[in-house]
Amino acid sequence: MAEKHFKYVIIGGGVAAGYAAREFAKHGLNPGELAIISKEAVAPYERPALSKGYLFPQGAARLPGFHVCVGSGGERLLPEWYSENGIELILSTEIVKADLASKTLTSAAGATFTYDILIIATGSTVINLSDFGTPGANANNIFYLREIDDADKLVAAIETKKNGKVVIVGGGYIGLELSAVMKMNNFDVTMVYPEPWCMPRLFTSDIAAFYEGYYANNGVKIDKGTLVVGFDSDANGDVTSVKLKDGRVLEADIVVVGVGGRPLTKLFKAQVEEEKGGIKTDGFFQTSVPGVYAVGDVATFPMKLYNDIRRVEHVDHARKSAEQAVKAIKASEEGKVIDEYDYLPYFYSRSFDLSWQFYGDNVGETVMFGDNDPASAKPKFGSYWIKDGKLLGAFLEGGSPDENKTISKLARLQPQVTDLEQLAKEGLSFASKI
């Protein structure tokens, strides 16, 4: 098979790839200089839509509606945008071998691609219960959600198993968003997770108590503190029930599993330095191999604000790291220098009528403020994290765009806090003193 050469190649066609392409185009590209090689069959899109609007019973989001860069209020890059900008979008093509020494990539079909500069944007894959050998985990109608194909399979099952029973395994982002959207689709929904409360990596028990209460008020049953240990299926191989460690059995027509992800770094093992499960980069997203960059979920990068090295699996970082890498590549070609990446962590989620944002670092003591009664008509509350007398993290449910901006400013500025009780009383108005 013929070999194709590009000045720049991006492996992966997800969020980071799309934002990188836009940044390249901003700087000016010659036709044929840039290729995006993606396993998926569609042009880069805003992945968070898959667990939200894509599954809505009415007015569901569909492509081309949520191609990048609409998620951050930018221009929607339709498939033709890439050809109009001289960018080759090589879809339905999985790279199965990457040889960084010879700068050669090989696809599953045997095509080879060479490059001068490579951007690794392969993202993450889901952790599958079969990886743990959970009995029955290969039954039909047990779903995972990462790519649009996964979402399409779930949409088909929602249609065929109308008004049935769903068990959601996992109490993280996917678990919470999927439970809500399946309830909106009129399913009988039970969430199961082993932790004492949902989203334990970010939520305090107080924050979680609000969401668990709100979900319960909306008819979602929650079984926490127990593990799923197996599945039963019928003669067709369709899942019928979920077995819990405490001996109980939950009936299920559909199971959705959201137990975490794993960065896709396998292709580059032993070729690049790794750290904290990702590919180690500098503040410009260059890896230990010159001319090879890693962005988005796969990158472990210097988090300047906390003098730490971290990996972040969130869309905002995928977008910003991609832009930073391209800016750095273009600057180095012009003999210029840009500032190091200086990222303020930002996570968000939306479900039912709820919407929260978090900025900063969730370390230290916490104070809550506002109305966190799950039965309120319009709950609005927040939490601050304080360490060594400084406010480092801020969470807000139900905030307006301006209020969300305010908490992001607080997390960036890290103001001194002396009196936690006073801070709890002041809540959002604390920001007006800064």
Ligand SMILES: Cc1cc2nc3c(=O)[nH]c(=O)nc-3n(C[C@H](O)[C@H](O)[C@H](O)COP(=O)(O)OP(=O)(O)OC[C@H]3O[C@@H](n4cnc5c(N)ncnc54)[C@H](O)[C@@H]3O)c2cc1C
């Ligand atoms: C359902 C869902 C909902 C989410 N919701 C939120 C949210 O609300 N807020 C938030 O902050 N974050 C959310 N995230 C996380 C966010 O989407 C990711 O952090 C972001 O997409 C990472 O971007 P990326 O470009 O690194 O990887 P991805 O967007 O995952 O893109 C990776 C791409 O690489 C391709 N690929 C992988 N290996 C190969 C290969 N060998 N050859 C060719 N192509 C390959 C994949 O097919 C994919 O197209 C969500 C994720 C999911 C799955």
